[in-house]
Amino acid sequence: xxxxxxxxxxxxxxxxxxxxxxxxxxxxxxxxxxxxxxxxxxxxxxxxxxxxxxxxxxxxxxxxxxxxxxxxxxxxxxxxxxxxxxxxxxxxxxxxxxxxxxxxxxxxxxxxxxxxxxxxxxxxxxxxxxxxxxxxxxxxxxxxxxxxxxxxxxxxxxxxxxxxxxxxxxxxxxxxxxxxxxxxxxxxxxxxxxxxxxxxxxxxxxxxxxxxxxxxxxxxxxxxxxxxxxxxxxxxxxxxxxxxxxxxxxxxxxxx
Amino acid sequence: xxxxxxxxxxxxxxxxxxxxxxxxxxxxxxxxxxxxxxxxxxxxxxxxxxxxxxxxxxxxxxxxxxxxxxxxxxxxxxxxxxxxxxxxxxxxxxxxxxxxxxxxxxxxxxxxxxxxxxxxxxxxxxxxxxxxxxxxxxxxxxxxxxxxxxxxxxxxxxxxxxxxxxxxxxxxxxxxxxxxxxxxxxxxxxxxxxxxxxxxxxxxxxxxxxxxxxxxxxxxxxxxxxxxxxxxxxxxxxxxxxxx
Numbered sequence: 342x343x344x345x346x347x348x349x350x351x352x353x354x355x356x357x358x359x360x361x362x363x364x365x366x367x368x369x370x371x372x373x374x375x376x377x378x379x380x381x382x383x384x385x386x387x388x389x390x391x392x393x394x395x396x397x398x399x400x401x402x403x404x405x406x407x408x409x410x411x412x413x414x415x416x417x418x419x420x421x422x423x424x425x426x427x428x429x430x431x432x433x434x435x436x437x438x439x440x441x442x443x444x445x446x447x448x449x450x451x452x453x454x455x456x457x458x459x460x461x462x463x464x465x466x467x468x469x470x471x472x473x474x475x476x477x478x479x480x481x482x483x484x485x486x487x488x489x490x491x492x493x494x495x496x497x498x499x500x501x502x503x504x505x506x507x508x509x510x511x512x513x514x515x516x517x518x519x520x521x522x523x524x525x526x527x528x529x530x531x532x533x534x535x536x537x538x539x540x541x542x543x544x545x546x547x548x549x550x551x552x553x554x555x556x557x558x559x560x561x562x563x564x565x566x567x568x569x570x571x572x573x574x575x576x577x578x579x580x581x582x583x584x585x586x587x588x589x590x591x592x593x594x595x596x597x
Numbered sequence: 598x599x600x601x602x603x604x605x606x607x608x609x610x611x612x613x614x615x616x617x618x619x620x621x622x623x624x625x626x627x628x629x630x631x632x633x634x635x636x637x638x639x640x641x642x643x644x645x646x647x648x649x650x651x652x653x654x655x656x657x658x659x660x661x662x663x664x665x666x667x668x669x670x671x672x673x674x675x676x677x678x679x680x681x682x683x684x685x686x687x688x689x690x691x692x693x694x695x696x697x698x699x700x701x702x703x704x705x706x707x708x709x710x711x712x713x714x715x716x717x718x719x720x721x722x723x724x725x726x727x728x729x730x731x732x733x734x735x736x737x738x739x740x741x742x743x744x745x746x747x748x749x750x751x752x753x754x755x756x757x758x759x760x761x762x763x764x765x766x767x768x769x770x771x772x773x774x775x776x777x778x779x780x781x782x783x784x785x786x787x788x789x790x791x792x793x794x795x796x797x798x799x800x801x802x803x804x805x806x807x808x809x810x811x812x813x814x815x816x817x818x819x820x821x822x823x824x825x826x827x828x829x830x831x832x833x834x835x836x837x838x839x840x841x
Contacts, residue, residue: 347702351688358690358731421686426747429652429680429757430703431672596611597654 348440411445635801679753689733
């Protein structure tokens with residue numbers, strides 16, 4: 342664990358010293374400020390739209406940080422040749438993969454914490470009744486979502502270039518968020534064997550849509566049941582561990 | 598444990614395009630405790646590949662490498678190794694102190710001891726003025742100094758240096774020679790590859806010459822030059838051996 346933590350800390354230093362995080366933060370402030378002005382007009386329904394949009398921004402910005410950080414971690418170590426002094430130390434390749442994954446999670450969670458804090462403040466200042474439990478659930482789901490994104494980016498970095506990795510991750514994100522329901526419908530209404538093939542693809546794809554509480558937060562619906570949260574946590578842990586295991590195995594075979 | 602590095606019938610090949618290239622063709626080599634071993638060879642001879650195999654970064658296709666009598670693929674075997682690569686562009690957002698702290702943490706060095714060790718190393722490589730600066734602004738020579746310092750962070754029993762003097766000024770080279778000599782006095786082992794044959798001649802107890810993946814000859818420098826014409830230098834001998 343000591344080794345994994347030491348490797349992860351490099352990413353934290355990078356986050357603090359790079360401008361990306363601050364630029365997104367300022368952009369977020371400006372956008373939320375702008376959205377809160379829209380809210381003052383009290384047009385019916387606009388509060389929901391504003392919340393929806395604000396939450397989408399929080400998730401999108403955190404997603405950008407998670408993907409761009411995690412995707413380049415291992416390829417950059419190889420390119421800069423810092424991988425050699427690192428692997429010459431008592432560091433296994435699994436440690437390295439886990440360290441990079443943890444670094445990605447810490448960096449993106451720290452960003453998410455700040456962005457979500459802003460969003461929550463903006464949300465609560467709206468004056469409407471809002472379930473704090475739901476806000477907390479949104480926070481937990483956000484972190485689970487970032488774990489999944491970091492694990493995917495680390496996994497893809499074994500065989501994709503950084504730009505291809507980021508592109509695939511973005512496509513996957515939008516496809517899963519936007520078309521997951523349609524995909525499910527297609528499985529239900531198609532004939533065998535097509536439905537079986539589609540079902541297989543559907544179940545192996547990472548369900549980034551599970552973490553999307555946008556509509557629930559926008560409409561102030563009831564919080565999720567505990568069993569739903571437990572199921573999503575279990576799904577995320579299993580999926581991430583599986584991806585990290587495969588990544589570690591692939592990285593172990595890689596001739597550097 | 599007298600044998601620090603033991604290499605038996607080591608083969609390694611890699612694929613480049615459609616061709617399979619045999620980088621190492623069955624080398625045998627032993628490096629003993631307290632020895633300064635110079636590993637020589639022209640570009641592409643297989644020196645760095647051999648070093649990567651000694652460090653467990655690569656896996657042999659055939660043959661065996663043992664370090665401290667163990668498998669270098671196991672993390673525990675590498676606890677007492679220090680390695681300085683030929684080139685490495687260390688994290689540009691970190692300062693040398695932060696880099697050394699990170700590597701020290703990997704070895705599990707206790708905090709106060711690590712702080713003391715980092716101070717010593719920063720002084721040793723003459724980077725006091727740049728210790729708090731991000732490495733993104735460093736020259737090649739400064740980066741080599743950082744690289745040398747990180748190789749010593751765990752006070753290793755085996756120090757492996759791959760072309761250590763490239764990019765260093767004469768003062769830094771002299772400092773490095775002194776450090777190697779101190780390592781010898783402390784009965785530590787140093788294995789280093791270099792193109793700077795005069796440097797090798799100055800510090801090595803024994804040398805091995807690698808050419809086209811084969812260890813052509815190895816032995817003490819004086820023995821290799823014994824009986825040869827007067828003013829024979831290692832450089833002349835090396836050129837004869839590799840057929841230039």
